[in-house]
Amino acid sequence: MADDDGGSRRDFLYIATGAVAGVGTLAAVWPLIDQMNPSKDVLALATTEVDLSSIEEGQSVTVMWRGKPVFIRARTPQEIDEARATPLDQLKDPQSDQDRVVKDPWLVMVGVCTHLGCVPVGDDGDYDGWYCPCHGSHYDTSGRIRKGPAPENLPIPEYVFLDDTTIRIG
Amino acid sequence: MSNASLGTRVVRWIDYRMPIFTLLDHAVGSGYPTPKNLSYWWNFGSLAGLVLVIQIATGIVLAMHYTPHVDMAFASVERIMRDVNFGWLIRYVHANGASAFFVVVYIHIFRGLYYGSYREPRELLWIIGVIILLCMMATAFMGYVLPWGQMSFWGATVITNLFSAVPLVGDAIVSWLWGGFSVDNPTLQRFYSLHYLLPFVIVGLVVLHIWALHRFGSNNPLGIDTKGDKDTIPFHPYYTVKDLFGMGVFFIIFFAFVFYAPNYLGHPDNYIPADPLVTPAHIVPEWYFLPFYAILRSITFDVLFIPAKLMGVILMFASILVLLILPWLDRSPVRSAKFRPIYKQVFWLLLVVTVILGIVGAKTPSDPVFADKCPVAEVTEEEAAAIARGEMEEKKPPFCFQYVHLGQIGTAYYFLHFLVLIPLLGRFEKTRPLPPSISEPVLGGGTAAGAAVTREKA
């Protein structure tokens, strides 16, 4: 019995030593891993202001936000009607057009294909919206995915209207 | 002893204190017995080592002139091409060296598949080889990003985005890989750091690979074990000379590319500086990734609860990882395809399918394979209006055989080969009789051996 006790005390020491070494190693490895995450200066650049006054109906501009293109389009009434007339059950990622805009006629969305990250081309595709040339995804006039391998609609970034013709993205 | 030359005495002095010459002699010298029937397919291991040395030598020199910054990387590579003395030569050797590396290693791998070199007792040797392949792929992928051309940028974007398919933590992984919200300067700098590091990791793995090789020595075209001195010859001078000859042939072909077609295997779009706002119409990876890219893109449908995008990524990785378990999938009593009549055909079919997948990887998935253009559905004006109002289903065009379909067939066959055909053949294939030893077919020994020789000539 005495022997057993000795054994279990030793086991305890082994386990305790191992646990301390394990935690210590994790604590040492984490900074080495976390340094690869976006740094503070990269995070600080995370907002962009855009003046919309020079964009005319039917025109799009592309601005950079967090190193990504953001499409801003002054949609024509037909485009808006077309987007709103589409029944939701025809959509792969159902979302109403109204949920995707803050104020008409402005459609603001991240111009990065939800498949593997290419930039779709405007005024193109089978749904008069955007077309991604990389693997053939078609987006409609609301930037919703209609056909092709992309799983989701083009994402809407967070943005607010600072006044009638200025928005801040991010 | 006393009339030994100075050189010999120096060698002996060192070897007594640190037996490095003995080690070399056992590794690649006269002290390493090697099967005497190795064919030229056994040259590709030493060629791979040669190319690794070339890549490291040229890479270190390129690094003296290259600037890893998004604003300067492209210009610094152009400066290497135009202004640095012999910079054009060094860069073309490095860029074509990457292709040569994959040519050589792919041949090396298919050699192993044909002659059953992955079989017991060389499983670990084979597994280390597969890990080397994975490291090579990572190295080449990150190296291709460094010139910061359009293909560099968009290739990096598409490939890193693959990880967004991972459930729950996908987006966190991608932003961790990027160090930001898109492929940008932090990404370029870390890729440069790792591109410098990984080749040296490969060197370490190659040492382990050769260590494992020397435990049992090379396999050979007959796939039978060596049985004593009659079956072997010393590595030096026989195979050192043969390997040198192979290197000569390799250099002729390699430098024909470097000097006469240095950009043949590259993509012209990579001479356009990276532009994060414009995607090239047709993104293709380097040729050596094409079969895997085809597998990735061929999954266009969800599999049970796994979304298509994730499934494509899983299968792409699985297509290489399956090689790791190959030694246990193949239970045939015989190693070499020479004595496996059905496996031999299945092997060539796999090679053809892999090449077809490579072709598919370079094409636009929706392009038809046989016609000029796929027919479109005929829609009348009323029907179009009804579809727009949502009162009618969209019309399906008539079926058209596209590259994506060819890719699906190829992908299915690829996995069928490893997961079904190999285990079945191991059980049911009727193999041919093996010669009793390596020497006997050569010296015309036993009857089985005699038979083997006639078949080989046929």
Ligand code: HEM
């Ligand atoms: C496993 C071995 C290696 C492979 C397969 C490889 C592959 C590549 C590839 C495909 C490129 C792009 C070439 C181009 O299109 O311009 C590249 C570029 C580069 N590599 Fe490597 N590399 C290897 C080893 C190294 C090493 C050891 C270093 C540094 C010590 C290095 C430094 C560079 C540099 C500075 C560039 C950018 C200049 C350029 O694009 O030509 N490489 N590498």
Ligand code: FES
């Ligand atoms: S990245 Fe757009 S379809 Fe693949």
